[in-house]
Amino acid sequence: MNRYALFLGCTTPAQVIQYELSSRWVCKELGIELVDMDDFVCCGINQVNLNQEAGILLAAMNLAYAEASGLDILTLCTACTGHLAESVERLKNQETRDRVNNKLKTMGLEYKGKAKVKHISRVLYEDIGVDRINERIKIELSNLRVAPHYGCHYLKPESAFGGLDDPNNPKTLHQLISATGAFPVQYETLNLCCGGKSFPVSKEVAFYLVQKKLDSLKAQKTDCLAVQCQTCYLMYSDQQKEINKQLKKQYNIPILLYPQLLGLALGGDPQNELGLDLNTVSLNNLFANAGINRKI
């Protein structure tokens, strides 16, 4: 039985609830049990900017709560994934672990290093597997050309991800897209960062990076970009609209979260189960190309 503590993070349940909705539905369909945890808080990634050990401490508290329940963690956000997994690495250092545990002790907690951190796509890839996913497909999306976007923290820092994939030439999300019947598009800016982490500090960097990605997608025949992180989603989707408005551009590239794409192939209800009506860029062309007779 695949059973995980669900780590929602801050942004998904507040701003991209279609990611949460579709992830929960896909997991249920494929027999992955998700346990909601009352004790989880922010993973601490941005506190690293102010004090690295404070960031690791917040991560350690979340990890300790998962450990206490005897569960591994399933994440949706790649940044949470990267920070929690990197913290697990940093907490292997005995001095760091002792300092962190001295603070956790005041809350009746101890970090022991037992809980693993796995992103939903990794769980789908490793626990279920591409072949078994493909066997479950009800609607072949073979008319769709889908560009993958991995998200920097899905595979980096490399030392924290135990050889899941090659960050320089990743393949696993390509394979997960193939599992739905869709064609995974290889493109020039595949590994380019979405700029989400610089957005609160510099919009200029973020807008430049989003446009560079969207421009290289326009040069390809692509039906949509599939992302696996709500921040990447917001940058390419909501900020695509902002760029159109502020910089007088006319980008029109649909952005899907991978569980939404998989959910479509598994026959999920586009609105009630996958939240596709909440996506910012219109999906009507995508549906027409996929041969799905529905407008939302």
Next chain:
Amino acid sequence: MKQDESNRGTIQVAELDPGFKFEILKHEEAQGLNACFACGTCTAGCPVHEVFPEYSPRKLAKMVKLGMRKEVLSNPYIWYCVTCHNCEQRCPQNVKFFNILNVLKNIAAKKGYAPASWVEQTQQIMKTGTIFSKNEELDKKREALFLPAIKNDGIKAKRLIKLTGIDKIKAQIKS
């Protein structure tokens, strides 16, 4: 490509702080600094550098080694990092520049150079446990989709953050 117009002045040797490098090297995660031979692979792969040539991991590493304490810590671009990890992924010497940069940012934050975004976010986590405040409209939307309610409980996070002292960090006041 834009050219970097910053720091064209002469370095004043008397103003350099030779102890700065050793202060950074005290941090275990910054040990790689000594291995840097300034090849610039980090800077060549840095997406922020494409937009702001003033931001360069290679240059920052060199400035730390020279002891340019004030220029490094007050440099606004150190906060622009997108955390893509390209610099360390591509470094032939296995220098973890991302970690060195975090050490620099942590010292700069103590000196009052942190941008408001990160300081305000920490304050918010102490209230709700997440980076967002309670939102009743969202609560209704989630309920309609049969999603569990958001807890908005910051008590534990607040206790923990207070133990680290980062709740006392003040944001940089923009002039």
